[in-house]
Amino acid sequence: MNFRDIDDLTTDELTTVLDRAGTIKADYEESGASDLLDGQTLGMIFEKPSTRTRVSFETGMTQLGGHAVFLGPDDIGLHGREPVKDIARALGRYVDFVMARVFDHDDVVELAEYSEVPVINALTDDAHPCQTLADLLTVREHFDDGVSVAWVGDGNNVCQSFVLGAAMSDFELTVATPEGYEVDERVLDRAAELGSAPAVTTDPETAVTDADAVYTDVWVSMGQEDERERKLADFEGFQITRELLGDRALMHCLPAHRGEEVTDAVLESDNAIVWDQAENRLHAQKGLMAWLAERE
Ligand code: CP
Ligand code: NVA
Numbered sequence: 001m002n003f004r005d006i007d008d009l010t011t012d013e014l015t016t017v018l019d020r021a022g023t024i025k026a027d028y029e030e031s032g033a034s035d036l037l038d039g040q041t042l043g044m045i046f047e048k049p050s051t052r053t054r055v056s057f058e059t060g061m062t063q064l065g066g067h068a069v070f071l072g073p074d075d076i077g078l079h080g081r082e083p084v085k086d087i088a089r090a091l092g093r094y095v096d097f098v099m100a101r102v103f104d105h106d107d108v109v110e111l112a113e114y115s116e117v118p119v120i121n122a123l124t125d126d127a128h129p130c131q132t133l134a135d136l137l138t139v140r141e142h143f144d145d146g147v148s149v150a151w152v153g154d155g156n157n158v159c160q161s162f163v164l165g166a167a168m169s170d171f172e173l174t175v176a177t178p179e180g181y182e183v184d185e186r187v188l189d190r191a192a193e194l195g196s197a198p199a200v201t202t203d204p205e206t207a208v209t210d211a212d213a214v215y216t217d218v219w220v221s222m223g224q225e226d227e228r229e230r231k232l233a234d235f236e237g238f239q240i241t242r243e244l245l246g247d248r249a250l251m252h253c254l255p256a257h258r259g260e261e262v263t264d265a266v267l268e269s270d271n272a273i274v275w276d277q278a279e280n281r282l283h284a285q286k287g288l289m290a291w292l293a294e295r296e
Helices: 011-031 052-063 084-091 105-114 129-142 157-167 185-194 204-208 225-234 274-295
Strands: 041-046 067-071 097-101 119-121 148-152 172-176 199-201 213-216 249-252
Touching: 011 129, 011 274, 041 052, 052 067, 052 274, 084 105, 097 105, 097 274, 105 119, 119 129, 119 274, 129 157, 129 213, 129 249, 129 274, 148 157, 148 204, 157 172, 157 185, 172 204, 199 204, 249 274
Parallel strands: 041 067, 041 097, 097 119, 148 172, 148 213, 172 199, 213 249
Antiparallel strands: none
């Protein structure tokens, strides 16, 4: 069983993982660390930088009685030292789970194909399902059923996994992107298959009209630095300002680029639930790993 994107889980499995995350969160708050993953090791492959992902996975393993090994670009040489499939086969002989943050989504697919232990996608250019797990947990904690969320910004990796996660959950989603930055058609088709495709628009105002929460992410993702000037121009009008947000909650996967996709004032306001999202990375991933370990 792998976690290449959120829809590797069935809708029932997603509910189970989120329930498990909630229980693990409450148990940790009540009685601290456990031995659920005693003696188990997570291998963490990073081709891109990270704060939340690295620290939440590493801390999560410690809190469950396990251990994590960090493998940065200089350690593992994903496209230099040996083929991806050989890395997958070797790592699987040592560790109990592999987590990978890479550029090319196909690398996670290949790792999963050749690994004899579960492979968890910790962000690719196309998807960020661990973020979606945390987001769904956060939505559950903050809102009742039937909540409505608007995504305003790039139809990027975080957005695409969130679209699939929303389709598997019972909340409404509207996605506003500038022309040319839409969610991939295949993701929209998959969302429709899973339950419901989001409403799509190029107008942020329309997207937020009936929303309880507004979710945004950076306009220039890791690896897109060369596109910066063009993207900043193309995303004009998509910034989450006090006026656009109104009294709605603000979601952001972080890191944020203040003054670009969101104003400093909005991010610092009481509307922001972004720190709960960040914290829930820890609990959601602990829930996922505990659930995966029990299935193996
Ligand atoms: N949201 C998220 O994945 O943060 P990092 O890039 O800091 O891991
Ligand atoms: N879309 C962003 C998310 C970072 C967590 C990126 O890929 O850089």
